[in-house]
Amino acid sequence: MILRNPFALAAAGLTAAFIVILSGVLAWVSADSRRPGRFDTAFSLVNDRGEPVDQSLFNGRPSLVYFGYTHCPEVCPTTLFEVAGYLKALGADGASLKTYFFTIDPERDTPEVMHGYVTAFTDRITGVTGNPEEMKKVIDGWMIHAAKLPSEDGDYHMSHTTSLLLVGADGRLKGLLPYGATQEEALEKIRSTLL
């Protein structure tokens, strides 16, 4: 009855169209935005000893995961020094923890460069490098920001996310540790989320 009213008909039509568009947008947005769930992107890279590694790195044991590069003057070495400090402070409690330093600059950070670099901090950090396209899968999979800033002489620097990722044994992100966190904050967060 009501539908015979041309205005009501138009309104119903508009509403239907609106609902269709809205659900389309919702579906598109949810498909597009990754949630920090389980890391499930397959990748093929190498560690700092040149051995192949893949997504199984994030399974079985909890890990501290950091993305940086060796041409980084301040933030990366500071973070890795701090990570070495956490591992030392945790002692046996943290024996199950794995630590990964993924380079966002795989072109320059060869396994040899990575090996010399990570072992300067502790023998517990595994450097990961390899094919830039494969590395991008990991960077994108963890929603890390990494961008090259070219300079005039053909050289470049990188802007990047500085948080340390706390990844559970199930491959899910359990928390983030911001740059500059105190050791107490860090240890408490690592203990409560990973151990």
Place this chain on the structure above:
Amino acid sequence: MKHSLLKIALVLLSLILPNLAVAHEFKIGEIEIGHPYARAMLPGAKVGGGYLKLTNNGADDRLIGVTTDRAGTVQLHEMKMDGGIMVMRELKQGVDLPANTTVELKPGGFHLMFMNVSRPFKEGETIKATLTFEKAGSVDVELAVGPPAGAAATHTDHAQ
């Protein structure tokens, strides 16, 4: 008479001595360069950061360039944290030194970026460099190489 001469000599000496004691200061014109230092570099690292304090007691000036034979190039950089992301910016125009101000190049902010370093800086050594200011001109300085980034902070933690 001899005594007063001695006194004058002592006074003069005492005026000079503090400057000798604080050997780690350099000056050009009205610009003082305080405690220039660099971080020891880690194995595999090709770049190093340098820091210093610039006190400009004169008119507006600008630090426009740095050279050293220990690095291919030296750039002036600004590091900023932007919501968990570190953003590095090259200061192509140099570092502004407005009249009568102190500008500190320190970790987490402005810094010298030594690029293409073939012999990594080692803790304890000194790096000779030349700073060039737009108006004041050039001055040779020596950067003391301290511990690598992070190591100093860890040290402080121990002390607490």
